[in-house]
Amino acid sequence: MIRFAAMAAAAAGLLSGFALAAERPNILFIMSDDHAYQAMSCYGSNRNQTPNLDRLAKEGMRFDRAFVTNSICGPSRAVILTGKYSHLNGFARNGQTFNGRQQTVAKLLQKAGYQTAVIGKWHLGSDPTGFDHWHILIGQGPYYNPPMLMPEGRVNHTGYTTDIITDLTLDWLKEKRDPEKPFFLVYQHKAPHRDWQPAPRHLDKYDDATIPEPETLFDDYSGRTRAAKMQKMTVAEHLTDRDLKLITPGNLKEDQEAAWRAAYEPKNEAFQAADLKGKDLVRWKYQRYVKDYLRCVDAVDENVGRVLDYLDQSGLAKNTVVFYTSDQGWYLGEHGWYDKRWMYEESFRTPLLVRWPSHTQPGSTSDAMVLNLDFAQTFLDIAGAEQPDDMQGRSLKPILAGQTPDDWRDSVYYHYYEFPGAHSVQKHLGVRTDRYKLIHFYELDEWELFDLEKDPHELQSVYDDPAYADVVKEMKAELERLQEKYQDDGTVVQFENPTSKKKRSDK
């Protein structure tokens, strides 16, 4: 009798579980690559308009203090999948291989009854695990005519990559989705990553415009440690002819190449004739670089709009939580730079918009300090699934309902590892609070402290200023507390045989 009751209860539980499954929200996670919040009109951009991304801000929540734990492509993706800092997920710098055998949010959602798919940029070395469907770029992937990978092997595509990734995403939503299950769809662009190759339809956009320069374009780094002077990522010195479109990319089809030559050759001839020097040359490079970057953003914006339109038309919008973020922030000439990596605000922060009809107040904003580390647990919370104890973030669900918990974090821990490496940014770690930021370039053993209220552009470290001696002491104590909390003793976990890549005859 007792056994029967237990079985009946279990059956009822199962049934209500299924009923619940039908109502559980879909999750659409949209991530672009290197998209600066400074290039989104909903974040107040003075450079461009992003009407489709702005729809998400108008209909959902804009996060004004969303940060990443390690500002670089692959590591950010690994943090998002695992809900763990780089030293615990083992993927601390680009070029490593993600251990796809470890726990990921995709696997947990799959177990919880979600249909899972990833389309677009992946960039983790190993094959995706925990996804029912995947169709990914190989490594970084080109802007035009990308070969892509599926479990079955390589597929060649012709066209502009941002459009193709969206076509594949729409095809999955329309044709491959299981309507009996909620979905977790990861839709990831490679744009606007370097080397900023626009779509043919955008090649002459902004030709007649002058894009505003940031205040710190001619930063001389005099207020910071040696690290800021040792980098190789300045607009002035480090953009290549390929970056600047002084040479035509090599992988274009005939019609694509004709469009490029028609767009750039007259501009390049005018540039050569002008024979610019000094600051005038830097200003020209800035315009050329930022315009191409914004053109790439335009294609992302248009394509996100296509997906949002489909969600509306299909009726999926009302039960789909849509995230838009970037794998990190980016310098649009601030500090004289392009690229990312630093714990300074432009690359440490990342855009984050979340639209959740019926849960999130349209047009709301949050200045809670949130992290890409929080996404995994947020997805699980949305799905009503258990959050494993070894994940290190915290669900954003209450914040999305307009109720930031009283004990929400008031400091954020950061650790960047990729040195020696591209752009020569020293390894560093640090802590940011509401007002201060302490950074330790530990291989140089040099420290910086910024008073973000007085110095929002982070131009003058006050680490050695006696007036800040107590702040330095408090921030160092907070840094130690966070290192203990997140179990960062400086070593990155090494997995044995981390690759889950299938042997394929193709490459």
Ligand code: CA
């Ligand atoms: Ca990136």
